[in-house]
Amino acid sequence: MHNMKFSRTTITIIVVLVAGILVGVSAGYYIPRGSASPSSSVSVFAAGSLEYSLGDHFNPYFRNSTGISVGSTFSGSVSGARNVQSGIHYDVFVSASAAVIPSLLMPNYTDWMVIFASNEMAITWLNPSYNIPVGAFWFENITSPGVTVAASTSQLDPSGFQAIEMIKLAGLLYTGWNNSSYGAYVKEAFGNNFSAYMKYNAAWNSWFGKEGYLEKHNYGGNYSNNDSLALYDQIFLYMLSRGETKLTTVEIGLDGLLAAGTADYALTYKSQAVNQGLSYFKNSDGGNGLSSWINLGNISESHVEFYQMVNSTGPTTPDDNIGNLPGAPILYAATVLNGTANTQAAYSYIYYLITESGQKFLANSDFDPLPVAFGFNIPYIPASLSSAIVPIPSYMPQSAYV
Amino acid sequence: MKNRLLYIFFPFIIVYLLFLGLPLVRMLTFNSLGYLISDTSSGILASIYYTYIIALAVALIAVLFSIPYAFIFARKRSLGYRLADSIIEVPIMIPSTVVGVMMLITFEPQMPVGHFIGMIVPEYTFSDSLLAVILTLLFVSSAYSIRIIGASYRREILQYEEVATTLGIDEMKSFFLVSLPMLTKSIVRGVILSWARAISAVGSILIVAYYIYPGFQQIAGVFIYSQFLGSGLPPAAASSAILIITGIIVLALLRIFGGKDAFIY
Numbered sequence: 001m002h003n004m005k006f007s008r009t010t011i012t013i014i015v016v017l018v019a020g021i022l023v024g025v026s027a028g029y030y031i032p033r034g035s036a037s038p039s040s041s042v043s044v045f046a047a048g049s050l051e052y053s054l055g056d057h058f059n060p061y062f063r064n065s066t067g068i069s070v071g072s073t074f075s076g077s078v079s080g081a082r083n084v085q086s087g088i089h090y091d092v093f094v095s096a097s098a099a100v101i102p103s104l105l106m107p108n109y110t111d112w113m114v115i116f117a118s119n120e121m122a123i124t125w126l127n128p129s130y131n132i133p134v135g136a137f138w139f140e141n142i143t144s145p146g147v148t149v150a151a152s153t154s155q156l157d158p159s160g161f162q163a164i165e166m167i168k169l170a171g172l173l174y175t176g177w178n179n180s181s182y183g184a185y186v187k188e189a190f191g192n193n194f195s196a197y198m199k200y201n202a203a204w205n206s207w208f209g210k211e212g213y214l215e216k217h218n219y220g221g222n223y224s225n226n227d228s229l230a231l232y233d234q235i236f237l238y239m240l241s242r243g244e245t246k247l248t249t250v251e252i253g254l255d256g257l258l259a260a261g262t263a264d265y266a267l268t269y270k271s272q273a274v275n276q277g278l279s280y281f282k283n284s285d286g287g288n289g290l291s292s293w294i295n296l297g298n299i300s301e302s303h304v305e306f307y308q309m310v311n312s313t314g315p316t317t318p319d320d321n322i323g324n325l326p327g328a329p330i331l332y333a334a335t336v337l338n339g340t341a342n343t344q345a346a347y348s349y350i351y352y353l354i355t356e357s358g359q360k361f362l363a364n365s366d367f368d369p370l371p372v373a374f375g376f377n378i379p380y381i382p383a384s385l386s387s388a389i390v391p392i393p394s395y396m397p398q399s400a401y402v
Numbered sequence: 403m404k405n406r407l408l409y410i411f412f413p414f415i416i417v418y419l420l421f422l423g424l425p426l427v428r429m430l431t432f433n434s435l436g437y438l439i440s441d442t443s444s445g446i447l448a449s450i451y452y453t454y455i456i457a458l459a460v461a462l463i464a465v466l467f468s469i470p471y472a473f474i475f476a477r478k479r480s481l482g483y484r485l486a487d488s489i490i491e492v493p494i495m496i497p498s499t500v501v502g503v504m505m506l507i508t509f510e511p512q513m514p515v516g517h518f519i520g521m522i523v524p525e526y527t528f529s530d531s532l533l534a535v536i537l538t539l540l541f542v543s544s545a546y547s548i549r550i551i552g553a554s555y556r557r558e559i560l561q562y563e564e565v566a567t568t569l570g571i572d573e574m575k576s577f578f579l580v581s582l583p584m585l586t587k588s589i590v591r592g593v594i595l596s597w598a599r600a601i602s603a604v605g606s607i608l609i610v611a612y613y614i615y616p617g618f619q620q621i622a623g624v625f626i627y628s629q630f631l632g633s634g635l636p637p638a639a640a641s642s643a644i645l646i647i648t649g650i651i652v653l654a655l656l657r658i659f660g661g662k663d664a665f666i667y
Contacts, residue, residue: 076631082631085635155628241616243530246530249608261510261511262506262528
């Protein structure tokens with residue numbers, strides 16, 4: 001009997017340990033409930049490029065308008081989808097590449113999506129000494145000896161392979177007047193003005209071609225006359241092999257690389273440039289200096305067909321490939337993921353995003369909101385959203401959204 | 403009393419070990435053995451090998467700094483030295499991505515310190531370089547060897563060195579002939595822990611060197627992260643399992659070297 005008696009010290013230890021467990025369990029149980037109740041909140045994953053327009057502007061507006069609070073996570077669209085596959089739940093998923101949703105989240109996590117905005121690729125910089133003046137042959141600036149260029153890694157961030165597509169499109173635009181496949185688009189792009197085309201074509205060949213500027217400066221170059229891949233090869237093969245092209249993750253932020261001086265130019269979205277205070281190559285009207293025929297921001301039929309003339313294939317060392325996808329416009333898409341407790345709040349979030357109020361905030365952040373959102377798998381789209389969408393145009397290549 | 407406490411504490415140990423062990427077991431058994439073997443051709447083995455070599459270099463550099471540090475700080479305990487000593491743990495508490503940013507804004511050639519280095523070292527570059535990886539890993543992992551070697555030197559060895567000095571052996575000889583041999587076990591522990599910590603660093607390396615130029619190698623953590631985002635969970639889990647298996651081997655070695663005092667640093 002004596003052995004069974006516990007001393008006061010023993011009892012104190014037991015009490016302290018048990019109390020510690022109870023406090024810990026209680027805290028774990030109650031703390032999440034202390035936040036906004038499920039009935040008045042919606043959790044949103046959105047592409048990092050939307051952080052400014054959604055996080056700083058649209059989300060507060062939505063909360064004030066509806067009383068529904070928003071918990072936001074901003075990161076690379078691909079990494080967000082991988083998180084979902086690994087068990088993390090978001091009510092609403094917003095991607096910077098519409099194709100991410102069908103390829104990574106359908107059919108296990110959702111059956112539909114709405115495409116609501118496009119974006120444009122841009123040549124950005126932070127250090128004024130790298131300024132590209134209006135009307136300049138921008139491809140010379142970003143391939144000058146000693147200059148470093150940064151882009152996202154294709155496998156992690158859509159803007160990576162979109163940068164590759166944009167660079168390849170530039171090659172077609174500046175060398176393809178007589179091309180049987182896409183020459184008609186080149187002529188349309190230059191308004192059938194051959195001399196305007198020739199200005200760019202001559203600059204292209206005298207920069208990249210035999211005995212051109214680059215070759216004379218012993219910095220790559222020496223490409224064939226009218227080699228449409230000269231710019232791609234210079235940036236993604238030659239400069240990459242020299243460490244002067246930097247491929248990096250979106251989480252890092254290309255603007256951070258520009259600020260640290262790690263890169264002189266970044267190939268990224270125009271909205272990123274505007275929202276992060278970066279300078280970008282402009283035209284005489286103050287718009288994007290990269291032609292709509294190469295910046296992947298136009299959804300007209302002829303533009304979309306021209307975009308398809310290139311593919312997303314990137315360098316192999318390091319591997320920067322996501323597969324051989326045809327070029328396509330940059331399309332932002334949103335969906336509600338399965339398992340969302342308060343679907344009405346989530347639907348409401350998307351409705352606000354794709355209609356007038358959300359589109360206003362997106363336009364203010366230099367996105368290109370679609371006049372009417374496109375619906376994918378329309379039979380599955382909730383009735384509360386169906387009035388705000390139209391089917392995806394038939395000329396749009398499936399690779400733009402599947 | 404002692405036996406009763408054993409009974410009381412035992413369940414807590416079980417719960418804690420389960421808490422630590424379950425995720426490890428889950429990761430190791432997430433894929434079939436066949437899948438694990440097929441993943442060895444993904445490039446993870448080369449990445450682990452490269453990572454281990456770099457981490458070993460970093461750990462040895464950390465020890466190189468740890469020994470003089472231990473010598474000085476065992477003798478100097480004034481306020482200034484104690485303040486300086488408190489800096490050692492700071493890198494441990496700084497979020498990994500912040501460390502990456504700190505390294506960039508310090509050592510990039512366009513930054514003041516980096517610019518100064520560039521004036522001395524021609525063609526100096528930082529981001530995506532092996533130097534960037536080594537400096538960043540040294541920043542996050544050196545505290546472990548500094549503390550292990552420092553504590554061992556101060557608590558266990560300094561007194562013998564002082565005795566040797568009183569016997570007429572000069573300071574230099576007593577340090578190298580008495581102290582260093584006695585520090586061997588601590589040095590090995592310090593190398594292993596700094597090595598292990600260097601291997602686990604990811605966030606900072608993602609910022610300073612997503613790949614390492616000119617061979618474009620990725621350290622293991624970055625490789626697995628890329629695999630997770632690019633190819634999904636199964637291959638990333640397989641590569642993680644392979645990395646964990648090697649990690650367990652390291653900890654087993656640590657246990658063997660440490661003997662019954664392996665957990666006391």
